[in-house]
Amino acid sequence: MAKKFKGGHVMDEQKCCVSNFFKRLSGKAESRCTKIIDVAHRLFLDRGYENVSMNDIVKESGGSLATVYKHFGNKSQLLIKVLEHKSEELFGDWARQRSNYEGRLEAFLMMIGASYLDLVADNDAILFNRLIATLGYLEETRSVNQTLLDVMMHPVNVIAEYLENEKQNGRICVEDTTLCAHQFLNALEEPFMFPRILGVETDISEPTHHKALTQLVQIFCRGLCVSQ
Numbered sequence: 001m002a003k004k005f006k007g008g009h010v011m012d013e014q015k016c017c018v019s020n021f022f023k024r025l026s027g028k029a030e031s032r033c034t035k036i037i038d039v040a041h042r043l044f045l046d047r048g049y050e051n052v053s054m055n056d057i058v059k060e061s062g063g064s065l066a067t068v069y070k071h072f073g074n075k076s077q078l079l080i081k082v083l084e085h086k087s088e089e090l091f092g093d094w095a096r097q098r099s100n101y102e103g104r105l106e107a108f109l110m111m112i113g114a115s116y117l118d119l120v121a122d123n124d125a126i127l128f129n130r131l132i133a134t135l136g137y138l139e140e141t142r143s144v145n146q147t148l149l150d151v152m153m154h155p156v157n158v159i160a161e162y163l164e165n166e167k168q169n170g171r172i173c174v175e176d177t178t179l180c181a182h183q184f185l186n187a188l189e190e191p192f193m194f195p196r197i198l199g200v201e202t203d204i205s206e207p208t209h210h211k212a213l214t215q216l217v218q219i220f221c222r223g224l225c226v227s228q
Contacts, residue, residue, distance in 0.1 A: 033071050034085075036061045041082045045127040049079060050138055076144045080151060087154040090119060094158045101162065103171055106221050108162060113188055113213040116155070120192050121204045129197055156181045163224075173225040180224070187216055 039061040043052045054075055058065050072078040094112060101108035119125055135141045135148065159181035166172045174180050191212060195202045 032063055032067065036068055037082050037085050040078055041086060044079065044082065044131055045124060048134060049131060050134070076141050079141065080144060080147055083148065083151045087151055091155045091158055094155065098158065098162050102165065105166060105172060105224065106217055109184065109217045109220060110213065112159060113217060116185060116188060117209040117213060120189050125193065126196050129193065155185060159184060184220055188213065
């Protein structure tokens with residue numbers, strides 16, 4: 001069952017949605033839908049959501065327009081499935097490893113942080129941030145923006161659920177675990193992502209990432225009053 005934490009965000013619900021979607025498909029249909037999702041993801045990143053049509057996606061992925069509409073409904077629903085699928089690919093392992101880090105906050109944050117900074121260093125991260133920034137201004141996606149936000153909360157929710165468990169077991173002291181998870185990821189990403197979005201040359205080397213991550217984890221562990 002999905003869990004809710006402060007702020008009302010549903011924990012791991014997007015994983016259930018995308019898993020259930022693929023479970024309903026035959027092997028051939030699953031392969032076809034995976035190809036459609038991969039192609040749509042690439043086109044949305046490269047061209048922007050508003051500049052990609054369903055016909056463009058069919059042209060690149062093969063198959064028929066009828067198949068795309070049958071499985072995904074419309075372009076905004078396809079966008080949701082794209083983000084669900086990619087979110088599970090990128091962050092699903094965090095959730096699967098979470099229980100291995102009980103009582104080991106510093107190690108958990110180092111694992112999460114190293115993985116997240118690898119994503120931030122990828123050029124697709126810049127395209128992704130630009131894509132997401134444009135969606136709020138589009139009338140076409142306005143009706144699904146809350147769903148899109150829920151999907152985007154996946155990495156935050158994984159961290160928040162871990163922190164909530166640590167809090168319930170008396171190992172850390174924090175009022176709002178979801179807010180804390182947001183603050184950790186934002187503090188980790190901001191020195192690297194914002195300049196790169198603006199096209200400013202930025203040091204994203206492994207030593208620089210490690211230095212930033214180690215310092216941030218130390219700050220958070222001290223601030224959370226980790227029990228020794």
